[in-house]
Structure formats: C-alpha cells, structure tokens
Amino acid sequence: MGNAYNTLAVYPEKCNGCGECEKACAKVKANSTDVVHSRIKVLKSLEDGFFGPVVCMQCGEPNCVKSCPAGALSKNPETGVVEWNEDKCVSCTICTLGCPYAGIYYNPLMSTVVKCDHCGGDPECVKVCEPKALEYRPEASVYNDQGDLEDLFAPGLAACLGCNMEILVRHVLRHVGPDTVLAAPPGCLPGVCAVGFNGFTGSKVPSFHPLLTNTASMLAGLRRYYKRKGRDVTALALAGDGGAADVGFQSLSGAAERGEEILFVCIDNEGYMNTGMQRSSTTPYGSWTSTTPVGPSLPGKANDSKYMPLVMLMHDVEYVGTAVTAYIDDFHRKVEKAYQASKRGFAYLHVFSPCTTGWRYPGDKTMEVQRQAVATNIFPLWEYEKATGKLAFTHPVDNPASLENYLSMLGKFRHLSKEQIEHLKNTAAMRVNILKAMSEQGLAGYQNLKVAV
Amino acid sequence: MQTKYLIIGSSHAGLTAAEEIRVHDQDGALTMVSMEDCLPYSPTILPYIVEGKVDEKLIYLRDEKYFTDNKITFLKGKKVVTVDTKSSTVTLDDGTKIEYEKLMIGTGSAPTIPPVPGLKEAKYHVLRTMEDARKINQAAETAKHAVVMGTGLVGMHAAEGLGKKGLEVELIRGRRRAVLPNYFDGNAGKLIHQVFLDNGIKCNLDFQVKEVESVNGKSKVTLSHGEVVETDLLLVGTGVKSRMDFLGDASGVQVDQGILVDTMMRTSVENVWAAGDVAQAADFYGDERILTAILPDAYEQGKVAGLSMAGDETVIQAFEEIGGQASESYRGGISMNTFNFYGNRSFAVGLSLVSEEDGFEIDTMLFPTSCMYQKLVFDGDFLVGAIGINVTLDPGVITNMIRYKINLQGKKAEFARSPLDMSRRIMWESWRGAIKTAG
Numbered sequence: 001m002g003n004a005y006n007t008l009a010v011y012p013e014k015c016n017g018c019g020e021c022e023k024a025c026a027k028v029k030a031n032s033t034d035v036v037h038s039r040i041k042v043l044k045s046l047e048d049g050f051f052g053p054v055v056c057m058q059c060g061e062p063n064c065v066k067s068c069p070a071g072a073l074s075k076n077p078e079t080g081v082v083e084w085n086e087d088k089c090v091s092c093t094i095c096t097l098g099c100p101y102a103g104i105y106y107n108p109l110m111s112t113v114v115k116c117d118h119c120g121g122d123p124e125c126v127k128v129c130e131p132k133a134l135e136y137r138p139e140a141s142v143y144n145d146q147g148d149l150e151d152l153f154a155p156g157l158a159a160c161l162g163c164n165m166e167i168l169v170r171h172v173l174r175h176v177g178p179d180t181v182l183a184a185p186p187g188c189l190p191g192v193c194a195v196g197f198n199g200f201t202g203s204k205v206p207s208f209h210p211l212l213t214n215t216a217s218m219l220a221g222l223r224r225y226y227k228r229k230g231r232d233v234t235a236l237a238l239a240g241d242g243g244a245a246d247v248g249f250q251s252l253s254g255a256a257e258r259g260e261e262i263l264f265v266c267i268d269n270e271g272y273m274n275t276g277m278q279r280s281s282t283t284p285y286g287s288w289t290s291t292t293p294v295g296p297s298l299p300g301k302a303n304d305s306k307y308m309p310l311v312m313l314m315h316d317v318e319y320v321g322t323a324v325t326a327y328i329d330d331f332h333r334k335v336e337k338a339y340q341a342s343k344r345g346f347a348y349l350h351v352f353s354p355c356t357t358g359w360r361y362p363g364d365k366t367m368e369v370q371r372q373a374v375a376t377n378i379f380p381l382w383e384y385e386k387a388t389g390k391l392a393f394t395h396p397v398d399n400p401a402s403l404e405n406y407l408s409m410l411g412k413f414r415h416l417s418k419e420q421i422e423h424l425k426n427t428a429a430m431r432v433n434i435l436k437a438m439s440e441q442g443l444a445g446y447q448n449l450k451v452a453v
Numbered sequence: 454m455q456t457k458y459l460i461i462g463s464s465h466a467g468l469t470a471a472e473e474i475r476v477h478d479q480d481g482a483l484t485m486v487s488m489e490d491c492l493p494y495s496p497t498i499l500p501y502i503v504e505g506k507v508d509e510k511l512i513y514l515r516d517e518k519y520f521t522d523n524k525i526t527f528l529k530g531k532k533v534v535t536v537d538t539k540s541s542t543v544t545l546d547d548g549t550k551i552e553y554e555k556l557m558i559g560t561g562s563a564p565t566i567p568p569v570p571g572l573k574e575a576k577y578h579v580l581r582t583m584e585d586a587r588k589i590n591q592a593a594e595t596a597k598h599a600v601v602m603g604t605g606l607v608g609m610h611a612a613e614g615l616g617k618k619g620l621e622v623e624l625i626r627g628r629r630r631a632v633l634p635n636y637f638d639g640n641a642g643k644l645i646h647q648v649f650l651d652n653g654i655k656c657n658l659d660f661q662v663k664e665v666e667s668v669n670g671k672s673k674v675t676l677s678h679g680e681v682v683e684t685d686l687l688l689v690g691t692g693v694k695s696r697m698d699f700l701g702d703a704s705g706v707q708v709d710q711g712i713l714v715d716t717m718m719r720t721s722v723e724n725v726w727a728a729g730d731v732a733q734a735a736d737f738y739g740d741e742r743i744l745t746a747i748l749p750d751a752y753e754q755g756k757v758a759g760l761s762m763a764g765d766e767t768v769i770q771a772f773e774e775i776g777g778q779a780s781e782s783y784r785g786g787i788s789m790n791t792f793n794f795y796g797n798r799s800f801a802v803g804l805s806l807v808s809e810e811d812g813f814e815i816d817t818m819l820f821p822t823s824c825m826y827q828k829l830v831f832d833g834d835f836l837v838g839a840i841g842i843n844v845t846l847d848p849g850v851i852t853n854m855i856r857y858k859i860n861l862q863g864k865k866a867e868f869a870r871s872p873l874d875m876s877r878r879i880m881w882e883s884w885r886g887a888i889k890t891a892g
C-alpha cells in the first residue's frame with residue numbers, strides 16, 4: 001500500500017487575519033521580523049472581511065517538481081513534503097509557473113524561490129494559530145499503520161446509511177487482529193453482520209452472541225480457557241450501551257472488579273436504538289426516545305445519563321478511555337492501549353457513537369456530530385492508565401463550543417427549553433471539572449474536589 | 454527486443470509520460486531510449502552549466518535506481534534512426550530492433566541554423582545538449598571574445614553566462630529587431646536590452662550577421678553594415694525545429710512543422726503518440742495547431758500522452774464521446790516563460806505581445822529607472838496575457854487565471870490595482886471550490 005501523508009490543514013472560515021502564522025514562519029525560516037520571509041500568507045480583504053491562509057499544499061502530483069529543470073524539487077516519498085534543494089536550484093523560477101496559488105514563489109529578499117516544508121513535521125504556524133485555522137493533521141499515519149492489515153469484517157454491512165458502527169468495528173477488529181474471539185450481545189452489530197445470517201458470520205474471527213446480561217462473564221470464561229490451553233487470544237466485547245451500562249452491567253462490573261483480561265468496547269449510541277429507540281441509562285437528560293416521549297406534559301428524559309467511563313474507572317481497572325471515530329488517530333491510539341492493557345487486566349473503551357436513525361440527523365453528519373460533542377465538552381476525550389495512575393485529556397477543550405449548536409443538529413434535542421439546555425451545560429461542566437481535578441491532582445483530586453457548579 | 458511501451462526521449466515529455474504510464478500500469482514492459490549517453494537532464498539547465506551556476510553532477514533528473522524501481526529499461530546512448538509503423542518496429546543506430554505495442558515520440562527539438570553564407574562551413578557552437586555545453590565550456594577556457602547569434606532565450610541566457618565567465622560578448626539579433634521577441638513587447642524588451650548593455654554585453658539590434666568565415670581557428674563575422682568582428686567562440690541560438698528526421702513518409706505519421714497530434718497527443722497513426730517540443734498540438738487561443746517548445750508544455754503533454762497510452766478506457770471513451778474535450782486532455786498551448794537576468798526577474802504569459810489596436814484592453818505600469826514593468830492584457834472580463842519585470846505579480850497564479858478563464862466580472866480595476874493579492878485570492882477560492890471556467 002502506498003504512503004499517506006500528514007497534512008497542514010487550512011480552515012479559512014476560522015481565520016481572523018491576525019497574521020501570527022506569518023510572523024512565526026518568518027522567524028523560524030529566516031530569523032526575521034519581516035513577513036516577506038513567511039511561506040504562509042494570509043490573504044485579507046477589508047472590504048468583505050475575507051481572510052484565508054495560503055500555503056503550499058504539498059500536491060500529490062506537483063507541477064513545480066515536474067517543471068524543475070535542475071532536479072532541485074522532489075516529493076519526499078516518506079513524508080509527502082515537496083522539498084527544495086538549495087544546492088541544485090538555479091533560480092530559473094519556472095516552477096512558479098505551475099502553481100496556481102503561489103505555494104512556491106520568488107522571495108526577492110532571498111533571491112530564491114521559497115516554499116513551506118512543514119518545519120520537518122512540526123509546523124510553527126500551527127502552534128501560534130489561536131483560532132485554529134491551521135492544524136497539522138496526523139491521521140495519515142493511521143492509514144500507513146493499518147492500511148496493510150486485514151479487514152476482518154465482510155465487505156458490506158446491513159447498517160443504516162451513515163451509521164458510525166461500521167467504521168468503528170472495522171477499525172477495532174483490524175487493529176486487534178485475527179487472534180480474537182468476539183462477543184457481540186444483542187444490539188445493532190450482531191444484526192448487521194457480526195453474528196450474521198443463515199448460519200454465516202460476517203466477521204472473520206470466531207464470534208458469538210451472548211445474552212445482553214452475560215457478555216462479560218462469558219468472555220471471562222473464554223479468555224481463561226484459552227489461557228489455560230496456552231493460547232493468547234484477545235477477548236473482545238463490542239457491546240451497546242444497553243449491553244454495558246444497563247442490562248449488561250452486573251456481569252461487566254463483576255468482570256472489571258475481578259480484573260478479567262478483557263477488552264470491552266462500549267458503543268454508546270445513548271439508547272436502545274436497535275429495538276425502537278428506547279431510553280437507556282446513558283440517554284442524556286432531556287433527550288427524546290420512544291419511552292421518554294415529548295409532549296404537553298413530558299419534556300423528554302427526566303434523569304441525567306450515567307457517566308459510565310468514570311463508573312468503570314472506579315472499578316480500578318487497567319485502562320479506561322473515551323473515544324470517537326471522528327478523531328481516528330486518537331481512536332487507534334486508545335484501541336492499542338486498551339488492547340495492551342487487556343493482556344494484563346480489564347480494559348474499557350467507551351465510544352460515543354451517534355445514531356442517524358434514532359437521534360434524527362442526516363447520515364452525512366455523523367462525523368460532525370462527534371466533533372461537536374467533543375468541542376462542546378458533551379463528550380470529553382480522555383484516558384486513564386492504571387500503570388501510571390494518570391488521567392489525561394487527549395483533546396482538551398478549554399473554550400467549549402456552543403451547546404445550542406450541537407443540540408440543534410439533533411432531532412432528539414430540538415424541543416429542549418432554555419432550562420433544559422442550562423441543565424445539560426451544568427452536567428457537562430461538572431463532569432469536566434471532576435475530570436480536570438483528577439487529571440491535575442491524580443485520583444486524590446476527586447476526593448478533594450469541591451464540586452463548584 | 455519487444456516492449457509494450459516504447460518512449461523515445463528521456464527529457465520532460467518522456468519522463469512525465471513514463472511516470473503517468475506507471476500510475477496506470479505498474480508492470481507493462483516499458484522501454485525508454487535516449488540518444489545521449491547519460492542520465493536524463495533538461496536542456497533548460499544548460500545555460501546555467503555554461504554560466505557555472507550549478508555543477509553538472511547535480512542536475513540529473515533521475516538516477517539509475519529510479520529506472521530499476523519503476524521497472525523501466527533505459528537504453529542510453531542509442532539513437533533511433535527509423536520508425537516502421539507497419540511492423541511497429543523502431544531501429545536504433547546500433548542495428549537493434551525494438552518491437553513496440555505503443556510508441557511515444559518525445560525527441561524534442563534541435564537548433565536551426567540560419568542560411569547565412571559561410572556559417573554551415575564555419576566553426577560554431579549551439580546549445581541544446583550537455584555535449585554542446587561541455588564544448589562551449591571547453592572553448593570558453595581559452596576564448597576571450599564571443600559572438601552570440603540570436604536574441605531569443607538561448608541567446609540571451611548564453612550571452613549572460615559567457616559574459617559572467619569573463620568573455621567579451623557581442624550579441625547579434627536574428628530575424629527580428631528586438632530582444633526576446635516571442636515573449637516580451639517593446640517596453641519590456643527595451644528594459645531587458647538596457648540591462649544587458651549596462652552589464653557590458655555589446656548588442657546593437659540594428660545589425661544582423663551577413664557572412665561568416667573561419668580564419669585560423671577563429672570566426673570572422675561580417676555584419677550587415679559591413680563591420681567585421683573576429684571572435685573565438687561563435688554561438689548560434691536562432692531558434693529550434695522539431696527532431697523528427699527518423700520519420701520517413703512511409704511511417705504515415707502526419708507532420709507539419711512538428712508531429713501533428715490531437716488533444717490526447719495521438720498522432721495520425723494508431724498506437725503512436727508524440728509530446729513535447731517535437732509535437733505540434735492544440736493552441737489555447739485558436740484552432741491552428743502550434744509548436745510551443747517550452748518546458749511546461751512538454752510535461753503537460755507528456756502526462757496526457759501517458760494517460761492515453763496506458764489505456765484508461767473510461768477516460769479515452771469519455772474523450773471520444775464528448776468530441777475530444779475530456780478534462781484530462783490537453784487544453785492547448787499557452788505561451789509562458791520566466792526569464793531571469795543579472796538579478797532581475799521577469800515573466801511573460803499568454804497574449805503578452807498584443808496591443809490595444811488588436812482589440813484588447815491593456816493596463817501598464819512602467820518605471821524604467823528601477824527596471825520595473827507590468828502589463829496586463831484583458832479580453833472583456835478575462836485576463837488573457839501578462840508581462841512582469843521585477844514586480845511582485847506571481848506568474849503561476851496569473852497563468853492559471855488565464856488557463857481556467859477566470860471571469861473578473863467587473864473587478865478588473867481592483868485587480869489592476871492589487872493584482873497579486875486579488876489573483877491569489879481568486880485562484881485560491883477557485884481551487885477550493887471546483888474551478889469555474891467560462892467554457
């Protein structure tokens with residue numbers, strides 16, 4: 001498989017024209033305060049308030065490379081960066097003819113062409129971009145690491161259009177590999193493929209269909225059995241929030257407390273979406289479900305969701321992480337840690353997984369819903385490792401995005417009153433405060449915390 | 454020997470074609486022939502080799518490993534002498550016959566020698582190959598004086614290079630009374646000319662060469678007004694012609710000034726393509742097919758040829774269906790060049806030579822004392838040409854505005870005021886959305 005490359009992503013709509021990127025670039029590339037030396041340029045139009053950073057896009061098929069008569073430009077096959085070799089360059093500037101937005105251009109002060117080189121993989125402009133109009137996106141490494149591994153699900157699953165689960169289960173299974181036994185309790189997953197149809201499974205590893213109630217205990221037995229036989233088989237559960245937080249909780253809690261060597265993934269779509277969208281204990285406050293209807297007397301769910309990740313952490317397990325597929329690099333990092341931890345004890349990964357059908361939003365917005373849930377602190381991303389005793393945010397959000405925006409994307413929240421929204425904000429803030437205290441002061445922080453909400 | 458793809462020429466057109474073929478077909482046998490016994494290089498680098506700006510060892514465009522990695526058989530130092538399209542066989546100068554399924558001709562161009570009495574018999578240099586550059590450098594070691602014939606890119610570049618080597622240089626024009634007449638208008642030409650004069654290059658555009666004679670290892674050059682110049686090194690740079698002498702009438706490949714090709718770089722004969730300087734291909738502006746003989750066209754055409762050869766059926770089919778206007782096909786040659794001289798930089802793109810009398814709207818800015826010039830040519834709401842000397846305007850942004858026919862919709866005045874920012878913004882926005890063209 002070919003190489004995929006990290007990118008310097010530009011989000012022009014976030015650019016405020018502050019020009020810090022230009023200053024940082026000029027400083028690091030020419031040790032100068034003159035932004036003429038900057039390889040990134042902020043286009044500004046005061047007339048219509050337009051701002052947008054332009055910078056070399058490190059094209060897949062760079063015209064500048066093709067038009068260089070001196071062999072001074074080349075695309076690095078490892079990093080994807082289009083590199084300029086000063087020793088070879090004759091300053092003919094023919095390269096500039098090919099680039100439609102001056103990603104490579106002539107710098108009159110240097111008397112050479114200049115272009116962005118990603119600062120060797122750690123771009124300075126990104127570090128100083130306050131509004132986050134520039135981001136260095138490392139997702140490509142996922143493709144490079146995972147691309148050659150076998151996809152352990154059959155091609156084509158019978159999930160709803162836009163379902164998050166397909167990407168989720170394919171990535172998890174491919175990551176943990178074929179030496180796995182998979183438990184898929186009742187929920188969407190067994191139906192769409194994991195245990196399959198007519199006697200055939202859709203997964204390419206042994207999989208079974210426990211009851212909602214006994215997933216963790218069955219897996220515990222299997223893992224112990226394999227171990228006794230001298231085989232290191234990964235015991236993997238892909239369970240819904242019902243199979244983890246509600247009906248399945250007794251066996252899950254027991255296995256976690258005993259330190260069974262299991263990798264338990266909870267696919268949290270905040271309800272029983274498979275059987276007609278009934279509430280579960282992870283359904284958020286105020287949410288519409290078929291059992292928490294919205295009408296003149298009832299305003300949706302009356303209780304807060306159970307915050308499972310912290311509940312599981314309190315079981316003193318090896319690893320707890322929260323993840324979304326929308327941040328797939330972070331997702332894989334956590335799957336890896338959970339996988340390693342599951343060889344020593346219990347590992348729990350809680351994945352926030354929007355449901356286009358049950359939450360009522362367009363199927364093409366699944367990634368956006370996840371990003372917004374993270375940006376609003378509705379679903380903070382963090383992990384806890386028993387080995388270090390540390391809880392750490394992996395995508396800290398200091399200034400949460402507008403919760404109203406997030407809620408308005410989802411049909412199940414569209415009826416909320418101001419007071420209900422306020423309630424949700426407080427709940428989210430309280431959870432983040434607890435997590436912050438724990439991350440800053442260790443687990444003791446939780447006990448010392450005066451929850452100020 | 455036999456091969457699926459045979460490419461003659463290992464310069465911009467040939468290399469890009471090979472690269473594109475390998476995108477679509479990783480295994481098909483691919484053979485590349487070059488008459489020069491060295492790794493691929495660009496003729497454009499040669500003036501810099503003469504000037505001594507870069508070491509010859511550094512400038513090769515591919516190494517041996519590239520050919521092994523990409524499973525390309527590279528036959529260097531072998532000249533193609535005949536092409537037999539009936540038996541699909543090419544014969545090399547050592548007698549080797551290569552049978553091909555698909556042939557691409559990227560043999561570039563060779564210098565033309567003007568019909569000046571005595572010139573053909575006299576000792577003179579040209580600059581097209583590495584060998585030529587080496588010979589010039591060798592001659593320049595002892596030479597004190599040089600005459601450069603021709604004020605095109607080759608002549609101007611070479612004059613500067615030889616001058617910087619310490620030779621006394623006399624530059625003499627070819628047919629037209631101007632410097633770089635293919636790219637720069639009168640205003641620009643005068644600025645450039647002046648810089649050359651200021652740097653000690655003798656250059657009176659009133660005279661031409663009338664006669665040449667070899668005397669005692671020197672060349673005696675007689676000018677049109679009777680003056681006689683004796684020189685140690687005579688360099689002829691008066692233009693190029695397509696290298697296609699290996700194509701006899703029997704090949705059936707239609708030629709005019711170059712090998713005639715359609716917008717998928719196909720010649721009149723099935724399974725034969727041509728690209729680069731040797732090809733006479735679509736014009737961006739008119740219906741006549743033209744020779745452009747510039748580097749950017751060579752790689753662009755090479756890419757189209759490679760795509761067409763590697764037989765991406767859907768693309769070719771789409772091309773047929775819409776009458777030869779596939780987006781992957783060649784959009785037609787636009788004249789473009791950069792020219793950097795004595796620390797100055799300039800470029801000319803598109804219809805840079807036209808004037809208001811030709812029905813175009815023209816916006817110019819000229820500061821002769823600081824050697825600055827900017828010319829923007831509009832056809833209605835569209836930019837169609839530009840010249841810049843020492844201005845911040847970016848030639849690539851401008852070129853692409855012309856190529857994608859960006860409609861300036863009444864923003865022309867604003868554009869002329871701050872063309873760099875405006876054009877950058879327009880190209881950047883068009884790039885982020887699909888590029889909007891005016892059909």
Ligand SMILES: Cc1cc2nc3c(=O)[nH]c(=O)nc-3n(C[C@H](O)[C@H](O)[C@H](O)COP(=O)(O)OP(=O)(O)OC[C@H]3O[C@@H](n4cnc5c(N)ncnc54)[C@H](O)[C@@H]3O)c2cc1C
Nearest residue numbers: 462463464465466488497533560561729730746747748751
């Ligand atoms: C001095 C100089 C300066 C230039 N400056 C510029 C510039 O500033 N900007 C610009 O755009 N362009 C410039 N050019 C033009 C540019 O170099 C050409 O347009 C470009 O190289 C064309 O590429 P090509 O692949 O078509 O052919 P070429 O580069 O000419 O290469 C032809 C190839 O074919 C091979 N070949 C030819 N005949 C045979 C045969 N019978 N058998 C086997 N092999 C054969 C040759 O060995 C060579 O590998 C310059 C050219 C010169 C000479």
